Amino acid sequence: MKPIETERLVLRNFRREDAGGLLAYLASPVASCFLSLTLRDMDAALAEADRRAADDTQIAVCLKDSDQLIGDLFAHPEGDTVSVGWNFNPAFSGQGYAFEAAHALFADLFEAQDMRRLYAYVEDHNVPSQKLCERLGMRREGLFLDYISFQNDDAGQPVYENTMQYALLKREWGASCKQQAQCKFR
Numbered sequence: 001m002k003p004i005e006t007e008r009l010v011l012r013n014f015r016r017e018d019a020g021g022l023l024a025y026l027a028s029p030v031a032s033c034f035l036s037l038t039l040r041d042m043d044a045a046l047a048e049a050d051r052r053a054a055d056d057t058q059i060a061v062c063l064k065d066s067d068q069l070i071g072d073l074f075a076h077p078e079g080d081t082v083s084v085g086w087n088f089n090p091a092f093s094g095q096g097y098a099f100e101a102a103h104a105l106f107a108d109l110f111e112a113q114d115m116r117r118l119y120a121y122v123e124d125h126n127v128p129s130q131k132l133c134e135r136l137g138m139r140r141e142g143l144f145l146d147y148i149s150f151q152n153d154d155a156g157q158p159v160y161e162n163t164m165q166y167a168l169l170k171r172e173w174g175a176s177c178k179q180q181a182q183c184k185f186r
Contacts, residue, residue, distance in 0.1 A: 001056045005064065006104045009097065011073065014052035014060045019045040021069025022052075025089035037087075061088070061101045070097060073105050080116040082109055086132070098132055106136060110173045117169050124162040137173060138166035 004011040023045035026037050039045045052058040052072075059073040071088030084105065088098050109115040120138065122129040133140075146160035153159050 001059065004104050004108050006100050008064055009070075009101055009104070010062045010064050010067070011059050011101060011104060012062065013056065014049055014058055014072075016046060016049050016053065018052075018060055018062075018069040019049040021089070022048055022072075024069075024091070025071070025087065030090055059105065061086075061097065071101070073101055075105060075109060077115070080114075082115050082118050084109075084118050084120050086129070093128070099135055102132065102136055106168070106173065110170045115170065117167060119165055119167040122164045122166060124164055130164065130166075133166035136168065138168045139172075141165045141167050 001011075001013055003013075019042060023039050023042060026039040026045070026048070028038070037048070039048060052060070057074055057076050059075065060069055061071045061073060062069050069089075070092040071086065073086050074084065076083040084102070086098055086102055106118060109118060118138070119141070120129075120133055122133060124143065130140075142165050144163045144165070147163040148161055151159050
């Protein structure tokens with residue numbers, strides 16, 4: 001992928017050198033949807049960094065001044081629609097990085113790649129991601145009850161989670177950009 005720069009961040013392909021950063025937040029994922037990505041050690045992190053480096057749909061989010069990995073985005077195309085998502089190191093939360101990164105990705109998907117629609121799945125207990133979706137101009141399209149299980153209970157039975165779907169159309173993005181006056185990133 002062609003790197004995307006914002007005021008404070010660079011969105012780029014993963015590199016092997018990102019393994020330590022991946023391990024920092026995937027050793028103990030905060031969001032249950034990322035439990036299957038849990039990394040046990042640096043060897044696993046190196047393998048995951050290598051796997052992601054070969055995949056343009058996996059996007060490293062790095063601090064512009066140090067190239068430190070602070071999180072990641074994904075953008076899985078399905079024709080003119082893209083499934084998007086994010087996972088950030090909790091040590092960097094509360095600083096607006098997730099919004100800045102996702103906003104830049106949305107701008108690229110809509111404006112440079114001419115995508116028609118973006119959507120994201122968010123568990124009903126993941127309030128920070130719900131707020132991020134809303135801040136990005138996404139609207140809640142639905143709630144899927146007992147939709148998916150990422151873990152089992154003590155008896156080995158699946159724990160099903162309720163999942164919300166958020167979406168944004170290109171024409172809605174345009175209207176949202178006019179209100180925000182901040183759609184273009186360098």
